[in-house]
Each structure stands twice: as C-alpha cells, then as structure tokens.
Amino acid sequence: QLLLQESGPGLVKPSETLSLTCTVSGASIITKTYYWGWIRQPPGKGLEWIGTINYGGNTYYNPSLKNRLSISIHTSESQVSLSLSSVAATDTAVYYCAMALVVGDLLFWGQGTMVAVSS
Amino acid sequence: AGLTQPPSVSKGLGQTATLTCTDDTNTVGNQGAAWLQQHQGHPPKLLSYRNRNRPSEISERFFASRSGNTASLTISRLQPEDEADYFCSTWDSSLNVLVFGGGTKLTVL
Numbered sequence: 566q567l568l569l570q571e572s573g574p575g576l577v578k579p580s581e582t583l584s585l586t587c588t589v590s591g592a593s594i595i596t597k598t599y600y601w602g603w604i605r606q607p608p609g610k611g612l613e614w615i616g617t618i619n620y621g622g623n624t625y626y627n628p629s630l631k632n633r634l635s636i637s638i639h640t641s642e643s644q645v646s647l648s649l650s651s652v653a654a655t656d657t658a659v660y661y662c663a664m665a666l667v668v669g670d671l672l673f674w675g676q677g678t679m680v681a682v683s684s
Numbered sequence: 685a686g687l688t689q690p691p692s693v694s695k696g697l698g699q700t701a702t703l704t705c706t707d708d709t710n711t712v713g714n715q716g717a718a719w720l721q722q723h724q725g726h727p728p729k730l731l732s733y734r735n736r737n738r739p740s741e742i743s744e745r746f747f748a749s750r751s752g753n754t755a756s757l758t759i760s761r762l763q764p765e766d767e768a769d770y771f772c773s774t775w776d777s778s779l780n781v782l783v784f785g786g787g788t789k790l791t792v793l
Binding site (some may be wrong): 576602604611612613614617625627628661667668669671672674675676677 | 715718720727729730733734739742755764771774775779780782783784785786787
C-alpha cells in the first residue's frame, strides 16, 4: 500500500526558507507513470496547488509561487522535497504531498503537516 | 481556468445532492474535473478522476458528470458521513497548472 508522510518544521520565521520532505513507501518513486504533488490549505480555507514533479524531475509550479519555489525528487531516499523561500504569514497552512497516476488526478494523499510562519 | 463552486449545500438524509463546478474557460470542457472529499481534520480523498471514473474503493453513490464547462457531482442516498467539504479540480494543460475550486460544504440534515 502506498504511504506518503510529510515532515518538516512546524514553525518558520518570516523571510526564512520553508523546507519539507515527503517520504514515499510502498511504491517506487521513479515509476514512470507517477506524479508527485504538493498542495497546501490555510486554516479554514480551501486547497491551493503548489507544484508537481514527475519521475524524470520535470516540474510544474503554481505561477504565484514560482519565484520562491523549488521541488525536487530524491530517488535514493524515496523522497520528494519542497523548498519555499522568503515565507510570510500568508504561507501558514497544512502542507500535503500527494501522488497522481495522471497529472492532476491526486489519488493518494499524505496526512499533511502544519506549518506556521511567525516570529 | 477559474473554478466556481457554491459555498454550501444542504440536503436531507437519504436525499440526493448535486454539487456543481463551473469553469470560466474551456478547461473543464476539454480536460474534465476531478472531485475530492475532505472531512474536517483529514486529508482530501479522490472521489472521481477527471475522466469521471471512480477509484475502486469509492461508492457508486458518487456520480460525476459534465455538461459544457460545468462539472457536477451527484451524491445519492445521502448518509451522515457524506457531510464534508467537496472540491473540484482540473489540469490546465496549456499552462501546466492544477486549479482547485473554492469548495462546497455539504450539510446532511
């Protein structure tokens, strides 16, 4: 069974860089048909797509975050990472990683990790 | 694509609810819309792929359809556990971006 587990700091200071990791188990992270996405949800609000990466390292980013965002795939650790620079309070959210068999159809989700941006 | 969903829908136990997702472009018409269910405090769950098929574990009470640039999710024989937030999403292949609707809170009375 595919399992996704997000991890990272629960608190980040404004202007610093947020780094999160999604550890994948139960499937090969470099399977050609898999896409790995990051999605966030501010408290009490809806879902916002952050970006997606495929097995070959091709990335697709939310244009509103693109200048601050980097998503990478680390095959030996079976991990997908997210780096978001120059964070502000508006980046406070639950961050989810998810897997898609078809890009855009997010089939498996991690439990999410809450990140607060505060001094 | 900008996806618009009604903020809330209320229906009675055992009734049928139809949730809508309207696109202001042709993306949903061309690419379809996926549907996700999210219970409070839990991650979203995919109910329907953009091609309107359901993942194997999803009940047939959830039926996705599409007419023009509006996607719909019909939930029949409403049960208490159907009370949740429902989101639609689509993949804009011209821009390579994933777009979510704002979500609909379904209340089962």
